[in-house]
Amino acid sequence: MKKAIIFIVTVLCSTTIFAQTKNFLDTPYLETQARVDTMVTPDKIYLNIIIQEKDTKGRVSVEEQENQMAERFKAMGIDLEEQLVIKDASSNFKKYFLRQKEVLKSKQYSLLVYSGKELGEVMMALEQLDIANTSIEKTEYSKIDELELELKTRAVKKAMQKAEALTKPLGQKVGMAIHIADNSQYYPRYNQAPMMEMKAVSANMDKAQPLDIDFEKIKVETNVNVKFALSN
Structure with a gap:
């Protein structure tokens, strides 16, 4: 009896599917x-900025350059909380004579700007601060x-x-x-x-x-x- 019921259900399902297909083809x-x-x-442009300590006698620290950059951006009307994020902070080791080593720190940032004009203003400001290691990451709409x-x-x-x-x-x-x-x-x-x-x-x-x-x-x-x- 169970086999008969399964057979009937199978036949009904097959007939329904065939009918739907036939109706569509007809x-x-x-x-x-x-x-x-x-x-x-x-209208969303992401600028990659890397600040490094200068490998010179009177080098400027990363923190000092970072503060100068932040003050300049604020003066330009850039919202640091919304537009600037730190991507990476690292320390690089450079070898000197007689096994002497000195730690050279660097920080990487991502800055969001909303137009080519704003980006131009930012790039000019960074150039004036002697921060030249910048590149365009991506653009979005x-x-x-x-x-x-x-x-x-x-x-x-x-x-x-x-x-x-x-x-x-x-x-x-x-x-x-x-x-x-x-x-x-x-x-x-x-x-x-x-x-x-x-x-x-x-x-x-x-x-x-x-x-x-x-x-x-x-x-x-x-x-x-x-x-x-x-x-x-």
């Missing part, structure tokens, strides 16, 4: 694909999630327009969407070591203006595949 449909992309200017949703909406609308253009000459109408697939590829949410262009400034530091820096824009794209039911 529905006339048109499949279209649409891709939408855009370029955005990054803060509203990337909202932008992705907007692009997906535009892509589906574009797929609909393509479907209508294809069916109009045939005298058919585009019905409801019976299947939608988001085929967007995953991509980095930031530009690692982005390209940048710095415009020249005056050689006279007293009259120099902040660097005008243009960053490589971030490309954001989405790709959708939509199946539309057709009717006469």
Whole structure:
């Protein structure tokens, strides 16, 4: 008896699945694909800063350089708690004659700025403080999630327009969407070591203006595949 019940349930499940598949295949449909992309200017720029003790007779300590940098950043309106973090602190050993060693400390920071102009001002300030070991880590766009949703909406609308253009000459109408697939590829949410262009400034530091820096824009794209039911 139990075997008969199992057999009946199996037959019913198989019939249901077959019926759903058959109904889907019997529905006339048109499949279209649409891709939408855009370029955005990054509004979050991360600058890597390394402060090291100078290997000279009258060297300046890391702590002194750190305090000078912090005071300069505050004067520029930079929020140290929100924009500056310490990434690494280490001590490097350098060998001298007759086995003498001296500890040379260093600290690494990450500074967040919000525009190329602000970055230019920071780089000029660091240069004036004789802190030259800096590099761009990455750039980001803060509203990337909202932008992705907007692009997906535009892509589906574009797929609909393509479907209508294809069916109009045939005298058919585009019905409801019976299947939608988001085929967007995953991509980095930031530009690692982005390209940048710095415009020249005056050689006279007293009259120099902040660097005008243009960053490589971030490309954001989405790709959708939509199946539309057709009717006469």
